[in-house]
Amino acid sequence: MLDARTTFLDAMRLTLVVAAREFTVRIRSRVFIITTVLAVLGIGGYILLQAYVFNKPAVLNVGFVGGAEQLAAPARADMASLGITVTTHKVSTVADGKGEVSSGTLDTLVSGSATAPVLTVQTSADGTLQTVLTDLAREEVLNGLLAQHGIPAADIDRALAATSVQVDTLTKPLSAASVQEIVIGVLVSGTLYISMLVYGQLVAAGVIEEKSNRIVEILLTTVRPWQLLLGKIAGIGLLALAQVAAVAVVGVVMAAATRVVTVPTVGVAVAVGGGVWLVLGYLMYAFAFAAAGSMVSRQEDVSSVSMPVILVLVAAWVITLSVVPYSPSSTATTVLSLIPLMSPLVMPVRIATGDISLWQAVVGVVLAIATIYVLAAVSGRIYRNSVLRMGGRVRLGQALGLRGSAMAGASGASDAPAARDHLM
Amino acid sequence: MLALSHLSKRYGTLQALRDLSFAVEQGEIFGFVGANGAGKTTTMRIALGVLDADAGSVLWDGTPITFASRRRIGYMPEERGLYPKMTVIAQLEYFARLHGLNRGAAHAAALPLLELLGLADRARSQLQALSHGNQQRVQLAAALVSAPELLVLDEPFAGLDPVAVDAMSDVLRAQADAGKPVLLSSHQLDIVERLCGRVGIINHGAMVACGTVAELTARGPVRFWVDVPNAGPGWFDGVHGATLIEHDGPSWLIQLADGTDEQGVLQAGLAVGPVREFRRDRPSLTELFRSVMTETSTNA
Numbered sequence: 272m273l274d275a276r277t278t279f280l281d282a283m284r285l286t287l288v289v290a291a292r293e294f295t296v297r298i299r300s301r302v303f304i305i306t307t308v309l310a311v312l313g314i315g316g317y318i319l320l321q322a323y324v325f326n327k328p329a330v331l332n333v334g335f336v337g338g339a340e341q342l343a344a345p346a347r348a349d350m351a352s353l354g355i356t357v358t359t360h361k362v363s364t365v366a367d368g369k370g371e372v373s374s375g376t377l378d379t380l381v382s383g384s385a386t387a388p389v390l391t392v393q394t395s396a397d398g399t400l401q402t403v404l405t406d407l408a409r410e411e412v413l414n415g416l417l418a419q420h421g422i423p424a425a426d427i428d429r430a431l432a433a434t435s436v437q438v439d440t441l442t443k444p445l446s447a448a449s450v451q452e453i454v455i456g457v458l459v460s461g462t463l464y465i466s467m468l469v470y471g472q473l474v475a476a477g478v479i480e481e482k483s484n485r486i487v488e489i490l491l492t493t494v495r496p497w498q499l500l501l502g503k504i505a506g507i508g509l510l511a512l513a514q515v516a517a518v519a520v521v522g523v524v525m526a527a528a529t530r531v532v533t534v535p536t537v538g539v540a541v542a543v544g545g546g547v548w549l550v551l552g553y554l555m556y557a558f559a560f561a562a563a564g565s566m567v568s569r570q571e572d573v574s575s576v577s578m579p580v581i582l583v584l585v586a587a588w589v590i591t592l593s594v595v596p597y598s599p600s601s602t603a604t605t606v607l608s609l610i611p612l613m614s615p616l617v618m619p620v621r622i623a624t625g626d627i628s629l630w631q632a633v634v635g636v637v638l639a640i641a642t643i644y645v646l647a648a649v650s651g652r653i654y655r656n657s658v659l660r661m662g663g664r665v666r667l668g669q670a671l672g673l674r675g676s677a678m679a680g681a682s683g684a685s686d687a688p689a690a691r692d693h694l695m
Numbered sequence: 696m697l698a699l700s701h702l703s704k705r706y707g708t709l710q711a712l713r714d715l716s717f718a719v720e721q722g723e724i725f726g727f728v729g730a731n732g733a734g735k736t737t738t739m740r741i742a743l744g745v746l747d748a749d750a751g752s753v754l755w756d757g758t759p760i761t762f763a764s765r766r767r768i769g770y771m772p773e774e775r776g777l778y779p780k781m782t783v784i785a786q787l788e789y790f791a792r793l794h795g796l797n798r799g800a801a802h803a804a805a806l807p808l809l810e811l812l813g814l815a816d817r818a819r820s821q822l823q824a825l826s827h828g829n830q831q832r833v834q835l836a837a838a839l840v841s842a843p844e845l846l847v848l849d850e851p852f853a854g855l856d857p858v859a860v861d862a863m864s865d866v867l868r869a870q871a872d873a874g875k876p877v878l879l880s881s882h883q884l885d886i887v888e889r890l891c892g893r894v895g896i897i898n899h900g901a902m903v904a905c906g907t908v909a910e911l912t913a914r915g916p917v918r919f920w921v922d923v924p925n926a927g928p929g930w931f932d933g934v935h936g937a938t939l940i941e942h943d944g945p946s947w948l949i950q951l952a953d954g955t956d957e958q959g960v961l962q963a964g965l966a967v968g969p970v971r972e973f974r975r976d977r978p979s980l981t982e983l984f985r986s987v988m989t990e991t992s993t994n995a
Contacts, residue, residue, distance in 0.1 A: 281795075288792045296781055486776030489837070492745055493766050493793045661774075 285494050289502025293477065294509050307514050314522045322529035331355060331397060334362040334377040338384035342407050346381075349403045357400070365391075386411045449624060453596050456623030459545040460595075460616045462515060463552055464588045467615065468581065470511040471556040475564030475577045477503055478658070482568050487658050496655040504557045511553055512546070519545070544622035551639040552615025555646055556584055562650035565657040566665040576664070583612060591616040600626040609635050611642035696720050697742065697845060697876045702751035704737055704900075711737045712748070712900040719876040719893075724867060726891030727880040728984060734900040735880040736773050739849050742878060743770055755845060766794045769843030773850050773880075775834050779823035783814060783833050786822060787840045794841030801840070808836045811866065828859045835863060839870070846870060848879040852886055864890050888980040896984060898991045904983075911983055917951045918976040919960060925968030934959040948976060 297303055331350070335343040343359040350357040360377065362368040368380035372391050379400060383389035388404050390396050414424045481487040481499075490499055523538060525531075559580045567576045595604050595617055608617040608627070614635045621627040653670040660669075697719040704712040712734045719725040729735050740746035742753055744760040753760055760768070777786055784805055791801035809815045812832045817825060822833060835851060846867070852860050860883075867890065871877050881887050887894055888908050896904040896911075904911055923930065924945040931937050936952030937960055949960055964970040978986070 285793060288789070292789050296778070296785075300780075480778075481776075484776045484779065485772065485774035486778065488745070488772045488774060489770060489776055489790070490793065492743060492768070492770050493762075493795075495762070 282495070282498060286498045286502040286505070289494065289499055290506035290509070293503050293506025297473075297507065297510050298513065303510065303514070307517055310514065310518045311521045314518050315525055318522065318525045318529060318531050321531045331357045331400060332360060332376065332378045333357055333400065334360040334368045334371060334380045336362040336365055336368050336380065336382045339381040339388045341385050342381065342388060342404060342411075345407055346400070346403055349407070350400065353399055353403075355397075355399055386415065452624045453599055453620065455541060456599070456620030457592070457596055459541055459619040459623065460591060462518065463545065463549050463615055463619060464584070464591075466511045466515055466549060467552050467556045468584055470507055470553060471560040471580065471584070472573070472577055473510075474504055474507050474557045475560040475580075476570065476573050477507065478561050478564035478654070479567060479570055479573055482565065482658055482661070483570055485661070491659065496658060497651050499658075500558075500561055500651060500654050504554070504561060508550065508553050508557065512549065515549055516546075540625075541619065541623050545619050547636070548615045548618050551636065551643065554643045555612060555615070555639065556580060558643070558646040558650040559583075562653040562657075562670070565654040566667075566670055568661050568663075572664065587613045587616055591620075595620045599624040605631065609638060611638050614639055696756060697878065698752075698754045699738070699742060700752050700754070702738065702741055702748045702753070704734075704741065704746075704748050710900055712741075712751075715751070715897070715900065715902050717895050717902060717905055719878050721876055722871050722874045723892045724871045724877040724879065724890055726887035726894045727878065727897065728882070728884060728887055728894060728980075729880075729897035730988065733897045735897060736849055737900075738897070739773075739847050739878065739880065743768060743847050766841065767844045769838035769841065769846045769848075771834055771838040771846075771848040771851055775831070777822050777830065777834060777837065780821055782819050782821055783809065783825070783836075784818040786833065787836055790837045791840045794843075796841060804840050804842060805836075808840055812836055813862065828855055831855060832859065832863070835866065839866070844875055846875060846877040846879075848877070850881060851879055852881050852883050860886060884980040884984055894980065896987050898988060901991075903991045904987050908980060912977045912980065914983070915978060915986065917953075917955075917957070919949050919951070919957055920972060920974050920976050921947045921949060921960060921964050921970060922972035923947065923964045923968060923970055926964065927967075930967045931960055931963040934963050945971070 333343075333346070340361065343361075347357045347359050360371075362371065362377075362380065365380070365382045368377065368382065369391055371377040372380050372393060375393075378392065379397065380391040381388050381404065382391065386408055388408055390401065390404070414427060417427060418424055478500075481490065487499070494502075519542060523542065527538075560577055563577045563580055564573065567573070590607065590613065594601075594607060598604055599620055604617060604621065604626075607613050608621050609631065618627070618632075618635055622632075649671075652672060653667075656672050657665040657670045699718065700716045702712050702715040703710075715734070715738060717725070727735050727738065737746065741748045742760075744753065744762075744765055755764065758764070781789070784802075787805035787808065788798070788801040791804050792798065796804060806815070806818070809818050812835065814829060814832055814836070817829065822830060825833065831851075831854065835848075838846065838848065848867075851863060851867070855863065864886065867877055867879070871892075879887075879891070891908065893905070893907050894911060895902055904914070918940060921931075922945050926945070926947070931939075931947075931949060934955070936955035938950050938952075939947065940950050941948040951957060951960070961970065961973055964973070
């Protein structure tokens with residue numbers, strides 16, 4: 272028993288040594304540092320843009336002078352009902368007002384009379400303000416005409432105030448908050464997609480590197496193929512996690528500081544869920560990428576051999592984008608979120624929108640883990656059978672060990688002694 | 696002691712090894728020579744346990760080589776392999792750790808080894824910045840860094856300049872002197888002749904000659920070079936069993952039949968004048984290798 276435990280601990284130690292090399296060598300590489308800095312700058316820039324350009328509150332400074340002053344209060348009220356904040360200023364003379372418009376302290380000066388207002392602006396008038404003032408001026412004119420015919424203005428106002436258009440909504444509209452949740456979900460999902468794509472291909476390239484420079488022959492004298500495979504995937508996975516974490520921390524802190532995101536409760540669930548699904552999604556695809564990489568011996572073949580895996584991942588992303596954001600709580604989304612290989616991209620959106628029940632989350636994770644288990648077993652077999660076969664591309668049948676071949680002994684190299692070990 | 700007995704290996708229709716046996720003693724450097732494709736690399740892989748033989752056994756100190764005992768072997772494969780973008784020292788530490796050393800021990804083992812191989816000042820360089828010869832030294836260092844108890848080196852001298860060959864030979868001799876069995880293969884027979892205690896010649900997967908360099912070169916006909924300035928043709932006709940092989944000015948190469956006393960030739964020479972030189976003509980390992988290859992090929 273003790274021996275078995277020591278062997279297991281030792282096997283884990285070797286896997287860790289392999290993982291540590293993958294991590295430390297790559298985290299110091301120029302490519303990693305540059306891409307991380309660019310990603311952090313990208314997310315930071317995006318949030319700042321949201322905060323200071325698109326979300327900039329539209330406050331209109333409008334000066335009123337002379338007879339037009341009586342339009343100030345109703346104009347402000349009407350503009351507010353249209354979602355535009357207007358600050359009204361009382362200006363003593365038209366000349367002063369024009370001066371303030373030129374200097375920029377006022378956006379618009381309203382002069383003239385209540386029935387014939389004149390707008391003075393720098394270049395162009397705010398269309399909404401112009402419409403509102405036109406309506407108000409017409410109302411004044413109408414009130415004047417009706418008063419001449421003995422109808423009191425107060426009666427008219429009362430009658431008009433009671434008149435409005437009633438709106439019947441058949442579907443509950445998306446609130447600003449839920450739009451924000453979907454955007455956050457899709458951003459997280461997109462981050463996962465890019466990470467899985469980039470780091471998955473890094474795994475394939477790493478496998479080919481060791482195969483093409485023949486170092487794998489030395490490594491496999493003291494490390495079993497599964498330890499090498501697992502260590503490589505773990506090391507590169509930690510790297511992916513570190514990069515995503517750096518981007519996420521910067522994103523969350525800046526979003527909170529600039530108040531771009533106003534749904535803080537979503538934050539924790541999305542961060543935890545995003546992390547879990549990054550790990551699960553990465554593992555699914557990384558094993559597939561590793562198996563693909565082990566089948567060729569030259570770095571030039573990395574893209575052709577990983578194409579099938581990339582296609583599956585891209586298809587999953589396209590399906591996610593075309594279904595999930597438009598109907599985050601539909602049955603289609605629920606089904607997609609449970610399908611392994613798709614779930615890592617769909618689940619983050621469902622977590623962000625809060626449309627997920629506990630049992631669905633658990634089923635999704637269990638199915639993903641089962642898929643990882645199967646993929647790891649198949650990839651491990653392909654890797655073991657292919658990684659010592661130099662030269663041309665290994666056929667899938669050979670890689671799976673379904674067909675015997677001349678080099679069967681070499682490919683199973685590290686297994687036979689292993690079997691002997693277990694017997695002893 | 697590393698003992699390989701009756702190894703056979705077949706790749707499809709190719710019989711790579713046929714009933715191959717030899718042993719490498721403690722403290723001995725065993726040189727393994729043969730033409731390309733003769734089965735050297737296959738033998739080394741089987742010796743290391745990364746490849747299974749169809750038949751036969753490999754015993755190290757009486758027990759089969761296991762995954763665990765492989766950690767005590769230093770291996771340099773024919774196809775060199777190191778990480779081009781890793782520093783020399785990090786590379787060695789990594790291999791040491793894969794052989795079971797902890798971080799501190801790995802670092803402690805790597806530095807003196809680089810010192811020994813004259814690479815101390817390149818420790819922090821990336822491997823790809825080193826010359827071919829220096830990369831090869833790093834490869835040897837990678838095989839030695841875990842202080843292995845057995846060395847299996849496939850073509851350690853390939854592509855090295857004479858200075859590097861000497862440096863590597865010194866290191867290997869020191870390893871053997873420390874009592875380790877060293878098994879190496881090489882095409883550079885002059886180096887093998889100088890360095891190896893025993894040599895095995897393999898052809899088409901079978902061992903065709905095996906022994907010390909002296910034993911191997913003593914095989915074949917007994918020939919003497921005799922330098923007799925005053926001699927004319929037929930000066931040794933009186934010596935029974937002596938035949939002329941070659942004649943170049945005052946130098947005569949004479950082959951003696953079995954049982955013929957070489958002193959008779961010397962006396963015949965002295966009878967016609969002074970004898971300036973009288974020495975046994977030993978074939979070099981290269982000549983021996985050629986003749987063995989021709990013999991076994993014609994037999995095959």
